[in-house]
Amino acid sequence: MKFASLEVSSPYFLAPLAGYTDKPFRKLCREFGCGLTFSELISVNALYYKNQKTYKLIERDKIDKPYCIQLFGSEPDIFLYAAQTVEPLCECIDINAGCPAPKVVKIKAGAYLLKEPERLFKIVELLKKHISKPVSVKLRMGYSEPNKNDFYKELENLGVDFITIHARLKIQQFKGEPDLVHVARVREVLKIPVVYNGGVDSFAKVKEIREKTGCEFFMVGQAAIGKPFIFEDLNDGEDRIRDIEFVKQVMMRHLKYMEEFWGETAVQKFRKFFHAYLKGYPNVKKFYNMINKCKTVEEAIEIIEGI
Ligand SMILES: Cc1cc2nc3c(=O)[nH]c(=O)nc-3n(C[C@H](O)[C@H](O)[C@H](O)COP(=O)(O)O)c2cc1C
Structure with a gap:
C-alpha cells in the first residue's frame, strides 16, 4: 500500500526504541509482517564525528525495507550533514522531536524542538531542500501544552512527508492516557499522513483508535518488546493467545x-x-x-x- 511516497506492506510500524530496535529485532518484527521500521534515535553529532559504534546501530537486514533512520540533534547544519551521510542507507529520514530524556532536551534536541519550533522548522527546511528521500517528524503532542494547528500546518507547508504523533505531552513522559482527540484534530487539519502512536497493544485497541482518530497508520512501541508477533496479529485482525x-x-x-x-x-x-x-x-x-x-x-x- 502507498504511504507518503513509500510502498509499505502493512499499516503497522515498529517504533524507534533506544536499546531495542537494532538490526536483529527489526528483522524479527519484519518477519512477523511489520510495514515500516525505525532505527533508534541516532545522534547527529556522533555521525558528524564519525563514531563507528553509531554505524552499527543503523545497520539493517536486507528484508528490513523500507526503513527510516531517526536522527536527533539541534544544529541545523550538523543535522543536514548527518542526514546526507545516512541517506544512502535508508528510505526515509525521521527527525526526533519527542524524546524527553534530560540529556537530549538539555542540548536543545528531541522534545525541546517543540519549545523552539523555529529551530525545528529550520531543520526541516534544510533537509527538504537537500534530501531527496522522504523526511518525517516524530513528535509528542506538545511539550507542556498541546501543539497548535498552525504548528502542524507549518510542518506540512515545509514539505514534511508524514508525521508521527506520540499522543502524550513531553511532561507526561510515558504515563497517562494518550489524547485521541488531539490526534483526530490534527488528522483533519493535515493532508499528509498522520501516524498514530501511544498505547497500541492489540487489534482491539487499533479498532478503537481508528474509530476515534481516523488514523490509518499505527506505530507500536513497548507492546512489540517481547511480542514481535503482535504485527502478525494486527495484520490478521486477531488478538491471539500464543502458547x-x-x-x-x-x-x-x-x-x-x-x-x-x-x-x-x-x-x-x-x-x-x-x-x-x-x-x-x-x-x-x-x-x-x-x-x-x-x-x-x-x-x-x-x-x-x-x-
Ligand atoms: C525503551 C524506550 C526507548 C525509546 N526510544 C525512542 C527513540 O529512540 N526514539 C523515539 O522517537 N522514541 C523512543 N521511544 C518512544 C517510543 O518510540 C514511543 O513513542 C512510545 O513508547 C509510545 O508508544 P508505545 O505506547 O507504543 O510504547 C522510546 C520508548 C521506550 C519505552
Missing part, C-alpha cells in the same frame, strides 16, 4: 539473530528481551535469575529449552 512453545521458538530465533550480529555481547543484550517475553507467565522468577547470571549463548539456549 509458551511458540514464544520459546521466537526467543530462540531472536537470540540466534542477536548472536550473528552482536557476537559475544549478544547474551547480555538479550536479557531484557528474555524478561519481556516471559512477562505475565507464572513462576518465571527462577528463569529470570538464571538468564541474569548466564554468560554464553549455549547456556541461554539451555535456559530457554528448560522453560
Whole structure:
C-alpha cells in the first residue's frame, strides 16, 4: 500500500526504541509482517564525528525495507550533514522531536524542538531542500501544552512527508492516557499522513483508535518488546493467545539473530528481551535469575529449552 511516497506492506510500524530496535529485532518484527521500521534515535553529532559504534546501530537486514533512520540533534547544519551521510542507507529520514530524556532536551534536541519550533522548522527546511528521500517528524503532542494547528500546518507547508504523533505531552513522559482527540484534530487539519502512536497493544485497541482518530497508520512501541508477533496479529485482525512453545521458538530465533550480529555481547543484550517475553507467565522468577547470571549463548539456549 502507498504511504507518503513509500510502498509499505502493512499499516503497522515498529517504533524507534533506544536499546531495542537494532538490526536483529527489526528483522524479527519484519518477519512477523511489520510495514515500516525505525532505527533508534541516532545522534547527529556522533555521525558528524564519525563514531563507528553509531554505524552499527543503523545497520539493517536486507528484508528490513523500507526503513527510516531517526536522527536527533539541534544544529541545523550538523543535522543536514548527518542526514546526507545516512541517506544512502535508508528510505526515509525521521527527525526526533519527542524524546524527553534530560540529556537530549538539555542540548536543545528531541522534545525541546517543540519549545523552539523555529529551530525545528529550520531543520526541516534544510533537509527538504537537500534530501531527496522522504523526511518525517516524530513528535509528542506538545511539550507542556498541546501543539497548535498552525504548528502542524507549518510542518506540512515545509514539505514534511508524514508525521508521527506520540499522543502524550513531553511532561507526561510515558504515563497517562494518550489524547485521541488531539490526534483526530490534527488528522483533519493535515493532508499528509498522520501516524498514530501511544498505547497500541492489540487489534482491539487499533479498532478503537481508528474509530476515534481516523488514523490509518499505527506505530507500536513497548507492546512489540517481547511480542514481535503482535504485527502478525494486527495484520490478521486477531488478538491471539500464543502458547509458551511458540514464544520459546521466537526467543530462540531472536537470540540466534542477536548472536550473528552482536557476537559475544549478544547474551547480555538479550536479557531484557528474555524478561519481556516471559512477562505475565507464572513462576518465571527462577528463569529470570538464571538468564541474569548466564554468560554464553549455549547456556541461554539451555535456559530457554528448560522453560
Ligand atoms: C525503551 C524506550 C526507548 C525509546 N526510544 C525512542 C527513540 O529512540 N526514539 C523515539 O522517537 N522514541 C523512543 N521511544 C518512544 C517510543 O518510540 C514511543 O513513542 C512510545 O513508547 C509510545 O508508544 P508505545 O505506547 O507504543 O510504547 C522510546 C520508548 C521506550 C519505552
